[in-house]
Amino acid sequence: MRKMILLICVLALATVGIAPLAAQDDMMGPSVMLAPGEDLVIGFGAALTGEGLAPFGIDIRRGVELALEDRPTVTVDDVEFNVALDVQDSMCSPEGGQTVANRFVSDDSIVGVIGLMCSSAAEAAAPIFDEAGFSTISASATAASLTTSDFTSFNRTVPTDAAQGLAAADIIVNVLGATNVAFIDDGSAYGTGLVDVIIDAYEELGGTVAIRDAVTVGDTDFRALLEDISATDPDLIYFAGFNAEGARLIEQRFDVGLEDVPFMGADGIYGSELVDLAGDFAEGVYATRPIPASSDELDAFAERYIETFGEEPPSAFNTNSYDATNLMLDAIEAVGYIDDQGDLVIERETLSEFIRSASFDGLTGVIECDGTGECSSADIGFYQITDGAFVQQELEMMEE
Amino acid sequence: MQETTDSGPSGSKSRPKRALSFLRVQNAYAFIGLVLIVIFAWVFFVIEIEPQFYLQEGERARYAWDTFISQFIIGLAQGSIYALIALGYTLVYGILFMINFAHGEVFMAGAYIGFFAINAAEQSGFLESQTALAILLTMGVAVMGSVIVAILLERIAYRPLRGAPRLVPLITAIGASITLQQLFLRLFGSSPRTYPRISLFVGQGMWGCEPVDGTTVCEGIDLISKSYDVLIFNQEVRIRPFFFVILFVSLLLMSALWFFIQRTKTGKAMRAVAEDKDTASLMGINVDRTIVITFMLGAALAGAGAVLFALYNRQVTPFMGFIPGIKAFTAAVLGGIGNVPGAMFGGLFLGVAESVFPSALGLPNQLKDVVAFGLLIVFMIFRPTGIFGEVLSEKKA
Numbered sequence: 001m002r003k004m005i006l007l008i009c010v011l012a013l014a015t016v017g018i019a020p021l022a023a024q025d026d027m028m029g030p031s032v033m034l035a036p037g038e039d040l041v042i043g044f045g046a047a048l049t050g051e052g053l054a055p056f057g058i059d060i061r062r063g064v065e066l067a068l069e070d071r072p073t074v075t076v077d078d079v080e081f082n083v084a085l086d087v088q089d090s091m092c093s094p095e096g097g098q099t100v101a102n103r104f105v106s107d108d109s110i111v112g113v114i115g116l117m118c119s120s121a122a123e124a125a126a127p128i129f130d131e132a133g134f135s136t137i138s139a140s141a142t143a144a145s146l147t148t149s150d151f152t153s154f155n156r157t158v159p160t161d162a163a164q165g166l167a168a169a170d171i172i173v174n175v176l177g178a179t180n181v182a183f184i185d186d187g188s189a190y191g192t193g194l195v196d197v198i199i200d201a202y203e204e205l206g207g208t209v210a211i212r213d214a215v216t217v218g219d220t221d222f223r224a225l226l227e228d229i230s231a232t233d234p235d236l237i238y239f240a241g242f243n244a245e246g247a248r249l250i251e252q253r254f255d256v257g258l259e260d261v262p263f264m265g266a267d268g269i270y271g272s273e274l275v276d277l278a279g280d281f282a283e284g285v286y287a288t289r290p291i292p293a294s295s296d297e298l299d300a301f302a303e304r305y306i307e308t309f310g311e312e313p314p315s316a317f318n319t320n321s322y323d324a325t326n327l328m329l330d331a332i333e334a335v336g337y338i339d340d341q342g343d344l345v346i347e348r349e350t351l352s353e354f355i356r357s358a359s360f361d362g363l364t365g366v367i368e369c370d371g372t373g374e375c376s377s378a379d380i381g382f383y384q385i386t387d388g389a390f391v392q393q394e395l396e397m398m399e400e
Numbered sequence: 401m402q403e404t405t406d407s408g409p410s411g412s413k414s415r416p417k418r419a420l421s422f423l424r425v426q427n428a429y430a431f432i433g434l435v436l437i438v439i440f441a442w443v444f445f446v447i448e449i450e451p452q453f454y455l456q457e458g459e460r461a462r463y464a465w466d467t468f469i470s471q472f473i474i475g476l477a478q479g480s481i482y483a484l485i486a487l488g489y490t491l492v493y494g495i496l497f498m499i500n501f502a503h504g505e506v507f508m509a510g511a512y513i514g515f516f517a518i519n520a521a522e523q524s525g526f527l528e529s530q531t532a533l534a535i536l537l538t539m540g541v542a543v544m545g546s547v548i549v550a551i552l553l554e555r556i557a558y559r560p561l562r563g564a565p566r567l568v569p570l571i572t573a574i575g576a577s578i579t580l581q582q583l584f585l586r587l588f589g590s591s592p593r594t595y596p597r598i599s600l601f602v603g604q605g606m607w608g609c610e611p612v613d614g615t616t617v618c619e620g621i622d623l624i625s626k627s628y629d630v631l632i633f634n635q636e637v638r639i640r641p642f643f644f645v646i647l648f649v650s651l652l653l654m655s656a657l658w659f660f661i662q663r664t665k666t667g668k669a670m671r672a673v674a675e676d677k678d679t680a681s682l683m684g685i686n687v688d689r690t691i692v693i694t695f696m697l698g699a700a701l702a703g704a705g706a707v708l709f710a711l712y713n714r715q716v717t718p719f720m721g722f723i724p725g726i727k728a729f730t731a732a733v734l735g736g737i738g739n740v741p742g743a744m745f746g747g748l749f750l751g752v753a754e755s756v757f758p759s760a761l762g763l764p765n766q767l768k769d770v771v772a773f774g775l776l777i778v779f780m781i782f783r784p785t786g787i788f789g790e791v792l793s794e795k796k797a
Contacts, residue, residue: 054590187766214766218723220713223474224755225765231467244592248715255627256470257638277594277715 030133032111034344040074040081042328043104045090045097045115045125046140053092053242055273055314057117060139061087062309063321064114066301071329076336076344083329090116090125092188092217092242097121098128105132111346112136112328112355114321119143119190122154129153133348135355137328137375139321142267142290143193147373155355155373157324157364158317159290159380161190164266165197167380168238168288172198173205175382175395176262176286178236182229183212184249186241186268194240194266210234215245222249226256237261242268247277250285262286271315275388282385289316291381291392292364301363320376323362327375331355428788432745443468443760463759466635471755477643477712479751480650484705485728486735486743487657488698494738495674495694497566501573502553503702504725505580506546510703511710511720512584513545514538515593522596531600539707546703549580550695559688577725584718593716600624624711646708653704654744657697661740670694674738727754730776736786745787750775 034040044064046057064085073080086107090100097116104110105128113129113136116122122141129136130153137155138146144162146154172178183199185191191214199209210232215222226249229237237258239246246269253259264286275282292298298319305313335350358375359368369375383390446463485507492500521527521534557576561569600623621628627640661667672680673690681687709724710716731750735742750772757771758764779787 049585049590213764216723216766216769218719220709220715220720221474221478224471224759224768227467227470227474228759228765231464244715244717247592248713251714255474255638255640257627257629273591277592279594279597 029347029349031345031347032109033339034081034109034346036079036081036342036344038081038109039084040111040332040344041084041086041107041109042325043100043107043110043113043115044085044087045100045104045113045121046117047092047096047121048087048089050092053118053244055243055271056140056317057089059271059313059315060115060117060317060321062305062313063139063318064325066304066308066318067322067325067329071326074329074333074336076333077338079338079342079344081344086110090118090121092118092121094120094124097123097125101125101128105129105134110134111332112351114139114324114328116141118188119146119193120188122146123149123189126151126154133352135328135331135348135352137324137355139324140267140315140317141190143189144197145189145193151373152352155327155369155375157327157362157367157375158320159376159378160374161194161197161266164288164290164380165194166201167382168194168264168266169198169201169205169207171286171288171382171395172202172236172238172264173207175393176236176264178234178262179207180210180232180234181207181236181238182210182232182234184225184229184237184239184241185214186217186239186245187214188217188241190268191240195238198238198240215241215249217241217245219245220248221252223252223255226252226258230256230258234258234261237263239263239265240268241265243271243273243277247274247282250274250278251281254281264288267316270383270390272312272389273314275385283388285385286393287383287385287390288380289383290320290364290376290378292319292378295363298363319363323364323367323376326362327355327358327360327367330360331358428742431783431787435749439756439760443756446760446762462762465633466637467759468756469632469635470637470639471759472752473637473639473643475752475755476748477646477751478755479731479748480647481705481709481712481747482724482728482731482751483744483747484650484653484701484708485724486732486747487654487740488702489729489732490735490737490740490743491670491694491698493732494740495670495691496558496569498558498569499573499729499737500553500558500695500698501570501725501729502557502576502580503698504721504728505577505584506550506553506699506721507702507706507709507724508584508716508718508721509549509580510542510546510699510706511716512588512593512718514542514703514707514710515595515716517541518595518598527596527598531598535598535600535707535711539704542707543700543703546699546706547696550699550702551692553580554692554695559691581718581721588718590718595710595714595716597714598624598711599626642712646712649708650705653701654740657701658740660697666690666693727772730773734776734779734786736788739786739788742786742788749787 044061046060047053048057068083073082088100088103090096104113113134115136115138116125117140119141122138123146130151134153136153137157140158141156142158142161142164144160147160172181183195185195211229213225239249246265250263266287267289270287270289301319305318331351331354332346335354336344336346339345356369356371364376364378366377367375368377382393382395384393447465488503489500492498518538527534553576557572558569561572602621602623621641623641623645627638629636630639661670669685669690672685673687677687727750728747731746732743734750735746753775754768754772758768
């Protein structure tokens with residue numbers, strides 16, 4: 001199976017490798033050309049299948065859809081172009097990310113990409129997008145390494161885990177008063193990266209790591225692991241991963257006598273999906289997530305979301321993807337021009353430059369890109385599940 | 401292993417095997433005993449002796465008896481489910497010499513169909529008023545669902561390839577597995593379904609009563625959802641009675657299967673087909689029918705296992721059959737594929753190994769699959785035919 005995917009990737013890479021060579025005759029960087037009346041296509045990659053992950057992908061997609069509802073067209077030099085979305089399932093794996101990236105870069109008409117959703121997929125896809133000069137804006141890939149690896153294609157409208165990790169470590173020690181914490185991750189780029197960041201900060205604050213271990217994505221029985229954790233007498237269990245495994249861990253705590261130990265997660269478990277999966281067991285669970293500055297527009301957006309889709313957002317990222325889409329469309333309108341033949345031309349390099357230095361008031365606060373791909377200025381919020389829903393907590397530092 | 405033909409061992413070959421089978425079974429049990437002694441010796445060393453060398457005053461040893469006992473019991477519960485699935489692999493292999501890789505999906509189908517049954521029972525209030533009956537019905541529906549899927553699988557994907565080389569049905573099985581996964585994904589979505597939380601109280605009054613809100617409540621023990629602190633070998637351990645329910649129900653089903661194969665006419669026909677399809681059909685045995693029954697038996701066990709699994713872990717997804725399927729296949733190979741007691745023991749052993757070994761060896765739990773499959777390699781080197789050997793056709797009783 002893996003070999004097959006690898007083979008497909010190699011083949012796809014080969015075709016992609018050939019394409020730019022042929023196109024380099026015009027001495028210009030790679031660019032997109034659109035005849036009047038053609039659709040302007042934006043790629044979208046997120047996990048639309050997968051245990052506990054699909055609700056995230058669907059939520060992110062809905063944010064994009066709402067943005068496109070507001071701006072169904074882009075206007076460049078008084079010529080209007082319809083915006084179309086090419087939706088692909090990038091799953092939550094490096095293989096999925098590469099497959100989708102190869103698909104997008106082999107299609108000359110894709111102007112830019114919203115996504116990818118998971119850090120592991122984004123990390124594997126970034127070199128492919130770099131090669132083709134693409135610009136991507138992720139609404140949810142938070143791994144710290146993504147903006148420190150010199151990727152030229154990767155941008156995000158969500159705060160880095162470097163920020164979330166620091167905030168989480170601070171909350172663990174100073175708000176929850178835990179100093180003997182068991183850390184679990186899910187072995188993904190996101191989970192491992194986040195726990196790395198937290199442990200560094202947490203140890204600096206004087207905490208000791210009771211145990212650090214990982215779960216296998218897709219597994220359902222974590223009782224043996226929880227027995228090991230129970231033996232270390234932790235005062236908090238921290239989990240960096242996603243809903244499906246998070247819900248099982250939360251629930252199976254009760255089978256090994258850890259039900260009184262608080263459980264904390266990150267943006268990977270934030271949202272109504274966790275409560276659906278873990279039910280009453282989820283009561284009291286903590287989570288952090290990037291929190292947009294509260295505003296009237298945000299409240300109106302939340303209402304509009306519920307009105308349009310008939311349910312509470314299952315994840316935290318719909319506002320981020322709304323901003324990501326607007327950033328992409330802004331950039332296209334700003335750098336696009338109509339050439340002598342009346343075609344719309346968007347040069348990928350100038351598009352990337354524009355995105356990397358963009359600054360505007362978004363739904364999640366000020367979007368200000370710092371040139372490394374980091375665009376969000378949102379804070380980190382702290383939540384606890386109370387009566388079946390995440391409720392934001394005031395941060396009361398214990399000492400200071 | 402039969403390499404050249406797809407028929408079972410020939411008559412002349414099976415006679416010396418039968419003469420040796422007594423010795424081989426003895427060997428297998430001696431082997432199991434030896435393995436268990438080594439494991440317990442190692443655990444004893446880690447818990448009792450090793451800490452004396454390095455442990456400072458007041459420090460906690462890295463492994464303790466209560467953790468070991470809990471993990472052992474958890475492993476037995478998980479292993480029982482592996483064993484139930486493994487029997488499906490083993491039965492089919494014993495008769496067709498084919499590995500039915502879609503068996504994990506038969507398990508998944510049972511869990512899904514059981515989910516709809518139990519969900520309906522919950523909606524109608526039947527689950528609350530007649531809990532035990534509702535669970536039994538759910539199990540019945542799930543078993544039927546799994547059996548239907550298995551019959552269709554055999555009829556559509558395997559029977560037309562009966563005479564083909566052995567690799568062909570293997571590839572079809574992988575195809576069928578992916579097809580079923582994707583079918584359930586499209587039909588029911590990728591979001592996990594959650595089984596309701598069920599309480600089934602038994603033994604009211606036997607375990608004392610507790611005063612709650614001024615009135616005395618004698619609720620007995622909850623067999624399914626709750627867990628209790630109990631003393632085992634003087635160690636306080638958290639036990640969920642459902643661990644033992646899984647083990648008990650699995651052992652019951654496996655004994656029923658054993659009885660069916662060894663004592664009934666149909667079971668005799670199965671053994672005959674496993675030994676030699678052509679000769680069996682000359683003797684008046686309907687080979688196709690026997691093969692279908694074999695598939696049905698394996699599927700029924702998988703369906704029952706699926707409901708136990710889903711009541712235990714509560715989460716049902718289209719991909720849930722993959723990992724247990726692979727593990728169960730490993731268990732079947734470990735025990736000796738084609739061999740019914742082998743699959744039972746292999747399943748239990750793999751479950752316990754996965755649960756206990758990483759901690760006992762001082763490794764992170766993340767490496768449990770490495771440990772389990774590493775073990776498989778070691779076993780295969782010393783006993784290439786598995787612990788019990790490979791044969792279904794022989795009568796061992």
